[in-house]
Amino acid sequence: GYSRELLPRLAQRYSQPGSFGVVFMDQRGSRYHEDLESILGLGMLCRGAVLVADNVLKPGAPRLLWRLNKYKARYSSQQISVREFAMPVEDWMSVAVVKN
Numbered sequence: 001g002y003s004r005e006l007l008p009r010l011a012q013r014y015s016q017p018g019s020f021g022v023v024f025m026d027q028r029g030s031r032y033h034e035d036l037e038s039i040l041g042l043g044m045l046c047r048g049a050v051l052v053a054d055n056v057l058k059p060g061a062p063r064l065l066w067r068l069n070k071y072k073a074r075y076s077s078q079q080i081s082v083r084e085f086a087m088p089v090e091d092w093m094s095v096a097v098v099k100n
Contacts, residue, residue: 003031003034003035003038003069004026004034004035004038006020007035007038007039007042007044008038008042009044010044011043011044014044014083017043017044018043018044018045018046018047018049019044019046020039020044020045020046020049021046021048021049021050022049022050022052022097023039023045023049023050023051023052024052024053024054025051025053025054026053026054026055028036028059029053029055029056029059029060029061030059030060030061032053032056032061032063032064033061033063033064033067036051036064036067040060045059045098046098047099047100048097048098048099049097049098050095050096050097050098051068051075051077051094051095051096051098052093052094052095052096052099053093053094054091054093054098055091055092055093056079056091056092056093057079057091057092058084058089058091061094064094065077065079065094068094068096073099074098074099074100075096075097075098075099076086076096076097076099077093077094077095077096077097078094078095078096079093079094079095080092080093080094080095
């Protein structure tokens, strides 16, 4: 399903705040910041949770990258260059740890 429909259901099913230690995002990068807002708003992440977002260079996730790099007190993040699957082009994955 779509993340905007699925995230509230997951938060309800795993009702204890901070239940998630890892989140992997692999959809349209332009929506990653919306997903992160929902995840944070629903209180789903534990301290030290790892966020991994694929395809942040192409097609891109500029709003997510801006947020992760602007709020360094909250996130420790880096972008890792990877080869796109079955294609000879570079892409990036973002890996971030939630500090608090």
